[in-house]
Amino acid sequence: DIQMTQSPSSLSASVGDRVTIACRASQSVRRFLSWFQQKPGKAPKLLISASFTLQRGVPSRFAGGGSGTDFTLVISSLQPEDSATYYCQQTYSAPWTFGQGTKVEI
Amino acid sequence: QVTLKESGPVPVKPTETLTLTCTVSGFSLRDAQMGVGWIRQPPGKALEWLAHIFSNDQKAYSTSLKSRLTISKDTSKSQVVLTMTNMDPVDTATYYCARITWDDDNYYYYVDVWGEGTTVTVSS
Numbered sequence: 001d002i003q004m005t006q007s008p009s010s011l012s013a014s015v016g017d018r019v020t021i022a023c024r025a026s027q028s029v030r031r032f033l034s035w036f037q038q039k040p041g042k043a044p045k046l047l048i049s050a051s052f053t054l055q056r057g058v059p060s061r062f063a064g065g066g067s068g069t070d071f072t073l074v075i076s077s078l079q080p081e082d083s084a085t086y087y088c089q090q091t092y093s094a095p096w097t098f099g100q101g102t103k104v105e106i
Numbered sequence: 107q108v109t110l111k112e113s114g115p116v117p118v119k120p121t122e123t124l125t126l127t128c129t130v131s132g133f134s135l136r137d138a139q140m141g142v143g144w145i146r147q148p149p150g151k152a153l154e155w156l157a158h159i160f161s162n163d164q165k166a167y168s169t170s171l172k173s174r175l176t177i178s179k180d181t182s183k184s185q186v187v188l189t190m191t192n193m194d195p196v197d198t199a200t201y202y203c204a205r206i207t208w209d210d211d212n213y214y215y216y217v218d219v220w221g222e223g224t225t226v227t228v229s230s
Contacts, residue, residue: 001169032214036153043202043220044153050212087153091206091216094166096143098153 002026002090006099013106019075021102023088028068032092035064035073038101039084047086048073080106108132110142110203110221117227118193124226128186128203135181137161141206142186143217144177146199154199158206159186195228 003026013019023033031051036044046055048064051071061076075082083106088099114126128142135142143158157167157177167175176189186203200223207218 030214031212032216034216038153043223045220046216046218049216049218050209050214053209053212055218089153089155089217091214094158095168096155096158096166096217098145098155100152 001095002029002093002097004088004090004097004099006086006088006102008102009100010103010105013078013104015078015080015106017078019078019082019104021073021086021104023066023071023073023099025069025071025090029090029092031067032090033064033066033071034089034091035062036087036089037082037084038087044087075104078104078106082106108205108219110205110219112201112203112221112224114201114224114226116225117229118197120194120228120230122193124188124190124193124197126188126190126201126203126224126226128188128221130184130186130203130205133205135161135179135184135186139208139215141215142179143204143206144186144188145202145204145220146197147202147223148196148199151199156190156201157188160206193228198226198228200225 035048038044052064063074085101085103141160144156202223204217204220
């Protein structure tokens, strides 16, 4: 199975800060990498697919990048509503796997 | 509008078999290059992929849970069913189903729409 490792596990930042979350795969997943945002008590929401394709309705302050084994999710100017846990997921090889999550606190 | 709705028994006793149903609307399980997956999340823990099934009936399972899981679909009812045998208290979690769709530009599958989830508690 492909292991997905996110860093950091949690972070605290201020409104307006630039935040970067990393996701590393144990082997190449090409660009088959998605990012999800999950708020407490809610289902995850898709933010980015194919490493960098922003989903409709997702604010442009979110950006994804990377390919192969190393990926990033960047929030360019952190907002109060961005307080959540963020997960990466590879869909390159079954079983599809998630990172362990990064909790972002404001 | 695409929606998915999970349903299942609460609670479940240890050693019992769990049967979860995902009822979908806004798309068809017959649609080419479409699928449904099951994911779970124990309280306070990370997401865990369990299984998925495509419209062509291709299936895949979590390596660690493969021996306990069976996924199937009833296209006429727009339902995907997941069974998990020999339930244990560590299987207590919120179980989600989610749609899998095909990216024509990048030639890959990804998860886009999730159900609200159903909480399954395993207790004697």
